[in-house]
Amino acid sequence: MDDLTLIRDFAGDAPPADRATLAAARERLLTEAAHPRRTRRLVPWIGGTAVTAAAAVAAVVSLLPTAPAPTPPGVGAPPVAGAPADADPASVLVLAAAYERTQPDVVPRPDQFLHLHNGAYRAWLSIDGTHDGLIDTGDGHPVPAPGCRDGAAVVHKGNTAIGTEPCEPRPAYDPDMPTTGEAMVAHLNAEVFNDPGNPNSVGKDVLSLFESTYLRPPARAALFEAAATLPGLTLADSPPVDGHPAVAIGWSTDSGHNGQLLFDAASNEYLGFRTGNTEVSRSTQTIVDAVGETP
Structure with missing residues (x-):
């Protein structure tokens, strides 16, 4: 039995976090910290030109947050209230994590x-990394996004297959992603960040998890909880996104x-996400x- 099953079976129903609870959670996220591990590996980056703008995330993700207790995901979970007028960036991210924990937990099949x-951007990426995407x-x-099968992937010139090359599967989904803020920060520092001293590199690494991989709701929540520990966050109004009134969490x-x-x-x-003053689509x-x- 995995951690998510245990959470679903034993956590019980939980109401949305109130403001006092969120404030306490934020304090834990920002103060209960430890030093990260040093071995790092870059996650594959897909469709990166738009995302280089996320360059903003500072390299000091050495804080290990203690995340608030997760609310079991599922259909019919109570909605999470919007941020209060005087919210700060970390509180918005904690609320975003709480929202994710109310969402249905869809487990994809390998195929x-x-x-x-x-x-205008669309992509179809193989869940297990072995099927041909686009x-x-x-x-x-x-352009094709070849799957890796038996250690080989098809090489294309344009849309024409011209041979194969050695490969390792690059799945769009990792079933073992952490589900708490503390574990997520440890994972980012150990497995994701390629150059933690370079804000551009850190920004691409973090946003690639949001935009180029499938994270189930508990993992997405953990990533928001981890992001809430970053210093230098700013909170600003944003133009609507496809008709949705929006707020923006930014870095410089x-x-x-x-x-x-x-x-x-x-x-x-x-x-x-938004890049500078460019228009944004959902x-x-x-x-x-x-x-x-x-x-």
């Missing part, structure tokens, strides 16, 4: 695909690049059965 959609940047020339780097994660101002649902992820299938 399915993660469908990503943001504006990436469409909206330029009219979709010494080079002047800016990146923002956008959240629904009422429900705290993650909506997408980011969505769905599990589908075949390349080309859309919700």
